[in-house]
Amino acid sequence: MDFYDFAVGPLLWISFLVFVIGSLLRVVLFFYVSLQKDKAIYRYFSWKYVLATIGRWLFPFNKDVAKNPVYTILAYVFHICLLVVPIWFSGHISLWEESRLEWSWSPIPDSLADWMTIILLGIVIFFLLRRIISPEVRLISTASDYLLLVVTGLPFLTGYFLTHGTLDSVGFIGDNMMLIHILSGELMLLLIPFTKLSHFVLFFLSRGATAIEFGRRGYSI
16 A cells, blocks of 8 residues: 555544544544533533524624624635535545545535635735734734645645646646645644644534523623
């Protein structure tokens, strides 16, 4: 087995397992810590406050929209592209169809995937420049914040190069673009449970806990 076969076989499944099991463990750890330190969350649990609070943050009905309209809108668009392109891109769906699972679903048009990829990469550049230029954001930024933005954008950049043959004539990089794309995606999956990227699931838990605290104190939703 050469390295490419390892990357598209065992390493791919290892990445998925680390992503799934690691994310589940983060959820379990959240509940364990909250049970030890803040049992009031469970005594005053209310779906009314949980759903209302999460809904306000998932959709543009919160105060952050008025305070930071450009950043908020770009953040929404970024996360939509981040979710839609990997799941509904036709090339990825075909891989699931050819796998042992034989899963299949309707893809988005390739042209739409291209535009969403370009938009996401543009927003990544904006976020990077914002962290560099804005004193307030730069002050609270760490090296991992910059690295995670690059890690997040890399699978989309390499995927775009791969589907369009942009760097096919560039020696080693062009000859191995598929491998580079696969490894960049696997790196992102491996890092999700252990970094701030885990907020994709912890967001709902933390907002839910905050909502219950609001409800317990009688704050308006």
